[in-house]
Amino acid sequence: MNKTTLRPKEIVQRALKGQETPRFACGPLAVHYCAEMTGVTVEEYTTDARVLSDSIIEYCKRFSPDAVWVSTDTWVTAEAMGAAVRFPGENSPLGGTTESLVTTPADIDRLPPPDPSSQGRMPLMLEALSRVKDAVGDDVFIVACFDQYPFSLACAMMGIERLMINLYDDRPFVEALMEKCFEYTTAYAVALGTAGADMLSGGDSPAGLIGPTLYREVALPFERRVISKIQSQLEAFVSLHICGDSNPILTDMATSGANVIELDYPIAIDKACQVVGPDVAIWGNLDSVAVLAQAAAEDVRSATRELMDTVCASGHRRFVISSGCTLAIETPDENLNAMLDAVRNYTCPAYKELPAK
Secondary structure (H helix, E strand, C coil): CCCCCCCHHHHHHHHHHCCCCCCCEECCCCCHHHHHHHCCCHHHHHHCHHHHHHHHHHHHHHHCCCEEEECCCCCHHHHHHCCCEECCCCCCCCEECCCCCCCCHHHHHCCCCCCCCCCCCHHHHHHHHHHHHHHHCCCCEEEEEEEECHHHHHHHHHCHHHHHHHHHHCHHHHHHHHHHHHHHHHHHHHHHHHCCCCEEEEECHHHHHCHHHHHHHHHHHHHHHHHHHHHHHCCCEEEEECCCCCHHHHHHHCCCCCCEEECCCCCCHHHHHHHHCCCCEEEEEECCCCCCCCCCHHHHHHHHHHHHHHHHHHCCCCEEEEECCCCCCCCCHHHHHHHHHHHHCCCCCCCCCCCCC
16 A cells, blocks of 8 residues: 555544554644744744744645644743733744733732633734645644643743742632633633644643642643543644653643643653553654754664654554654754654554555
8 A cells, every 4th residue: 555545634633543554643843943944033933923824834845744733832822811921032932021910819800801812812823723724734734732731821920939839828829820721721722723723732841840749639630621621612632741751740641631642752652651551642752952953864763763663562553753842943954854754664563554545
């Protein structure tokens, strides 16, 4: 059978469902890399829907990945809620200032109801997603980031240091803010899904800093509620991304209800396959800096093949090979091509070829 019988989008969909595929699915987390590749600044990429979508579409044409990402930074939702944001430089990602929008319970009451059609850059992101969907959505799997789960979003709104103190001194205050964040997170995610995203990706990296007990008590219940809410309204896959070493909470993450767990490079993939079990998909987890950005192309091929060897040996079917976190903008084209070529030319006995259509 010709391995191109299935479209890239179908390969990803089947991989996430644990169905037979002709090869591994591959979807590197290309975000600001797309801006660098097309010669636009990160600021232009972040603030102009046409520039954003055109950069993603050009990346798709140049590299033919199985999946593309519609994302700019982790402050879209916080900005929509009223948080102050700024660019440290035109080629630096937009981020928060030191100003805390929420310092008292009364500040929560002053936050308006969520409206993704009008607040902040949410309309820009929805427009960019629609443009990408129109251009490549029949063939390529589209991941849209809804930024942050409620714990991480609350950290952005209150300031991470203030929130960590209140987590011990006034947990009801923190949880009240998380309730408002839940409203915004789910409204934005559902809007992105309605606009055509195949998978909705949310991050909760600060939740990886509070330890397993607090994670289970505070962050995980809200993650479960967000995922359940999205899944009750959409058929899109939902993922959970926690950067860095999530080993201490990986077992708990697998109980979140997420269809997909996105894993960064510190996680041993054979262990992860055992921990999450056969019903949860894994997306990851090549080192985006030491391997994809800094290693020689042949070393990238070796690392990619080694990762696929490990997944094959584990017998885990629900897997998409990717960078563990977003690609560095300085990633050489030849390294990204080496990763993609290694995937396309790799055969795993567990990945049986499908009958020709």
